[in-house]
Amino acid sequence: DAGVTQSPTHLIKTRGQQVTLRCSPISGHKSVSWYQQVLGQGPQFIFQYYEKEERGRGNFPDRFSARQFPNYSSELNVNALLLGDSALYLCASSLGATGELFFGEGSRLTVL
């Protein structure tokens, strides 16, 4: 079975641009979470969606938004990119609303 898949794997943007990151959860998993991992630090929670509803939001500005589709895949959008948004964006899925997370390999965003 396929694990969590994310696209794109790498991308480069310039300040002020917008980016959309995509995530497909493990088959049967209904919860998707997004984390930001800055180089040298642990991942930080951005959003969780379960059954297409937002279940949690971390301490990130409104420039960050997400949604979950009927097939449980998810998109993370970041508007008005800043240099500080450069990071590895990790998507994770789980079977239910709680429990261990299974992560994808991430989308590495570089903002110039």
Next chain:
Amino acid sequence: AQKVTQAQTEISVVEKEDVTLDCVYETRDTTYYLFWYKQPPSGELVFLIRRNSFDEQNEISGRYSWNFQKSTSSFNFTITASQVVDSAVYFCALSGGGLGQNFVFGPGTRLSVLP
């Protein structure tokens, strides 16, 4: 507020040595979950173990073992007879017992196992 501390930033050992990675957590929740994840250079976080706050039994899985002590708010991870493939960044994480999954991760410990 929840917090996870991993005081060891980097550890280097020689193959076959035992190594313990420390994790100390803070939470006001009575029900919570603790996790360890491994992050190899590829970037994907690999789940290793989950422990709930009511289960203080230590666990062993092959060369890996975990020591959960509620009295000291610690959840330490020991690798016995380390191997080069164990080289990675290891994260300890904490999740509350509510409906959400806001995992709070520690800063990670980079383990290098030298041949």
